[in-house]
Amino acid sequence: MCPRLATSFRDIRTRSRCDRDDTSEEWRRSRTTSPSTGPAWPGSRSGGPTIGHVPTADARLPRLLRTVGQHPSGILLAAQLLVVLAYPALEGSVVGRSVAGVFQLLVLLTAVAAVRRTPALTWVSLLLGVPAVVLTVAEAIRPETDGVVLASAVFHAPFYFFVSYALIRYLFHDDKVTPDELFATGAAFTVVAWGFAYLYAAAQVLWPGAFVSYTSPTGAAPLDWFELLFLSFTTMTSVGLSDVYPVLGHARSLVMVEQVAGVFYVALVVARLVGLSARRRD
Template sequence: MQNQESEQVVRHPFGKFTYLLCSILTLLVGTAFMGSSRVSVMLFCLLFSTVLLTAVVSVCHRHKTLGIGLTLVVLMLILNVSSFLTRSYSLTVLHNSLVIIFLAFVFYHILSAVFHDDRVTLDTIIGTVSLYLLAGLLWSYLYSTILLVDPAAFRYDLVNAASEAVTLRNSDLQPLIYLSFVTMATLGYGDIVPVSGPAQTACYLQAVFGQFYFAILVSRLVAMYISAATHKNQQHAQGS
């Protein structure tokens, strides 16, 4: 019996959210070194597709949800390639909207899995971190969509090496990802400033979300860990 349990541990050394977290971190780190060339865009699409596929595998355990997840991924990939080749405004808006819906779909399923855990495990912690990073990506695409509708929605106070002002575009996902996580962490550096009403609303909603995320979810994990540790100590005391 012990040999079977040890074999099972070896076969499943990682939790169900580990590969998702690794793919998200690879995307975020890789984006920092990408430019605006076609090769960089293709590399970003490849890394983001990896995130989408690992997200489907991580959260979709039933046949129905797996089919929905895979359908959304295929549609997003088709729209991404089509909008990249045709430079179509409507296809880009549709692609971004579908990405936001998909990330919300994945977020809901991971959140349900985390809340249904009756004890804190490494997989629970990894799922909680993945949730936070997915929320940052979700708002990045929301900001990109806002820029598509209103190119002057954000003011980008940045000057390049040639002393020229840099304009923030919806295709510049690296600054938008940066804006997303800076806003969610309520750092407020002020180099990218929301100007329009929708942009300001999206920013303060993300800031509120970031505060409530740590106040509710992380505090719940701490309470679960303390409760489990207390219960274990009580059992140990009764046994001795």
């Protein structure tokens, strides 16, 4: 019998022998454990994975969904870049425009999801986003109708600006920089460019001939939306590599405002990163 408390040298030897027997018994039990379950691992609720266990596809899928759900800004940025790359191949036919409308719809839905994960008000995103979704489909079907284009711009422009505000607010909500916040810096930049593209679309409906381009040197034919998006990106980045030019006063005013917004956004992000670096050093 193993003594609970060693009071003599003999008790110490007896206690040591009992400890060795207990260790051997535990080792034998672990060797006879079923290989399908394996011995219990530390921190597991019930026999964890065995050595060499490879997660199945069913186990990896929830992990992938959780990872995607933790990066709404990354999804928004990827969706916008996908539309930019796919639109030239899709705009030449009715089917292509329909597919482009679906892509744009996905961008809008992703933007709504990103806004809902920020402290911004949900009802504002619904008030602007739901009509924008409907008008996205209508504009894909009737892109030549001025009323549809103008109505689409009226809802799309403030919706995208609201999303950019929500993303910027998301960037400044704490002193930690997460991977999704890094995606949000790029997503907010592209969202602002999208918003100004819709402002340009509204401007050429209200003031025909506001823009000229290589394909429309006199401005008689309205520019398509992708040309306006190209103008918006080149203006936002201040590179000036565009064959689209504003020729009327109202259009030039919008371009100047976007130039200021682009420079201000870069300064804002740089100041934010410098401030975080200074706090970490302190």
